[in-house]
Amino acid sequence: MQITLTRPDDFHLHLRDGAALATTVPATANTFARAIIMPNLRPPVTTAEHAAEYKKRIMAHCPEGVAFDPLMTLYLTDQTTPEMIREAKAGGDVKALKLYPAGATTNSDSGVTALENIYPALEAMIDAGLPLLVHGEVTDADIDIFDRERIFIDRHLLPLVSRYPELKVVMEHITTNDAVAFVTETGPNIAATITPQHLMYNRNHMLVGGIRPHFYCLPILKRNIHQHALIHAAISGNSKFFLGTDSAPHTQETKETSCGCAGCYSAFGAIELYAEVFDEHGALDKLEGFASHFGADFYGLPRNTEAITLEKKPQPVPESLPFGNHQVVPLKAGEHLQWTRIS
Ligand SMILES: NC(=O)N[C@@H](CC(=O)O)C(=O)O
Numbered sequence: 420m421q422i423t424l425t426r427p428d429d430f431h432l433h434l435r436d437g438a439a440l441a442t443t444v445p446a447t448a449n450t451f452a453r454a455i456i457m458p459n460l461r462p463p464v465t466t467a468e469h470a471a472e473y474k475k476r477i478m479a480h481c482p483e484g485v486a487f488d489p490l491m492t493l494y495l496t497d498q499t500t501p502e503m504i505r506e507a508k509a510g511g512d513v514k515a516l517k518l519y520p521a522g523a524t525t526n527s528d529s530g531v532t533a534l535e536n537i538y539p540a541l542e543a544m545i546d547a548g549l550p551l552l553v554h555g556e557v558t559d560a561d562i563d564i565f566d567r568e569r570i571f572i573d574r575h576l577l578p579l580v581s582r583y584p585e586l587k588v589v590m591e592h593i594t595t596n597d598a599v600a601f602v603t604e605t606g607p608n609i610a611a612t613i614t615p616q617h618l619m620y621n622r623n624h625m626l627v628g629g630i631r632p633h634f635y636c637l638p639i640l641k642r643n644i645h646q647h648a649l650i651h652a653a654i655s656g657n658s659k660f661f662l663g664t665d666s667a668p669h670t671q672e673t674k675e676t677s678c679g680c681a682g683c684y685s686a687f688g689a690i691e692l693y694a695e696v697f698d699e700h701g702a703l704d705k706l707e708g709f710a711s712h713f714g715a716d717f718y719g720l721p722r723n724t725e726a727i728t729l730e731k732k733p734q735p736v737p738e739s740l741p742f743g744n745h746q747v748v749p750l751k752a753g754e755h756l757q758w759t760r761i762s
């Protein structure tokens with residue numbers, strides 16, 4: 420069995436920096452035409468100038484003959500001004516702004532401490548037509564980690580979308596049926612990305628029979644009822660839900676330790692992983708919209724014109740892959756991808 424799709428885009432990707440780019444850039448660029456590049460470097464990408472420099476470092480690793488367009492983002496902080504938003508729009512590289520609640524995830528220490536602090540920036544984003552990308556979790560110490568997304572919606576997203584209905588918002592890497600309901604029920608300016616790990620796994624995969632650090636990502640895997648809600652949303656054909664891998668590599672030693680980092684590495688076989696999920700649910704005909712059309716439409720980008728073809732043919736996933744001077748353990752390490760890219 421084969422499937423041919425418009426070449427897809429990845430609307431949520433961590434490429435990291437330095438030597439890691441030699442692994443991460445070709446892994447994505449060989450399949451995806453464009454990707455929204457997350458700005459949570461150390462230090463974070465906060466200005467149009469930083470974004471343009473980072474884009475050059477990325478392009479230096481793009482394989483020859485491969486067309487790849489990194490869509491840059493800026494990291495919002497309490498200090499982001501409307502002027503910085505206008506400069507970002509004018510520079511042309513920056514396609515969205517990212518909101519990390521301070522302390523929510525990897526490299527989010529300089530994130531926003533209160534949404535009011537970025538109201539002027541959000542107003543400038545509406546004028547510029549730049550979307551807000553949200554890591555949607557509260558960070559209060561007394562809120563259980565499994566409830567942090569649901570509570571973020573009630574406390575922050577609902578008030579935000581009623582204050583700024585014109586603002587385009589992507590709720591990134593959604594993990595709950597609460598997020599599916601919120602996105603489904605709000606207006607056309609609200610969309611969401613869904614990762615392969617949240618479609619393939621639930622918290623039992625991470626915690627039953629031993630603790631598996633390579634399934635640990637944020638927002639954390641939830642109960643199977645939430646996994647099923649995400650699958651249903653992804654295969655529904657609803658254009659508010661589209662592909663964003665959140666491929667977020669960390670070295671093997673920083674994952675396999677007493678206090679491991681959050682993030683799953685999926686870029687090596689991302690479209691194959693999604694194809695497996697859609698196939699298992701009899702929805703291969705819905706993959707192209709999710710992977711190649713809906714995200715571009717939401718961002719106001721032209722759809723890609725090239726095509727890729729996948730075949731239902733297993734291929735082994737290595738136990739680890741080179742990653743700078745280190746190794747990264749990919750999702751499904753030591754198992755098989757059920758689909759293989761043939762052109
Ligand atoms: N998803 C993750 O678990 N980690 C991401 C950050 C993020 O997307 O929240 C990372 O940069 O490592």
Ligand SMILES: [Zn+2]
Nearest residue numbers: 524554637638
């Ligand atoms: Zn995140």
Ligand SMILES: [Zn+2]
Nearest residue numbers: 433457665667
């Ligand atoms: Zn991410």
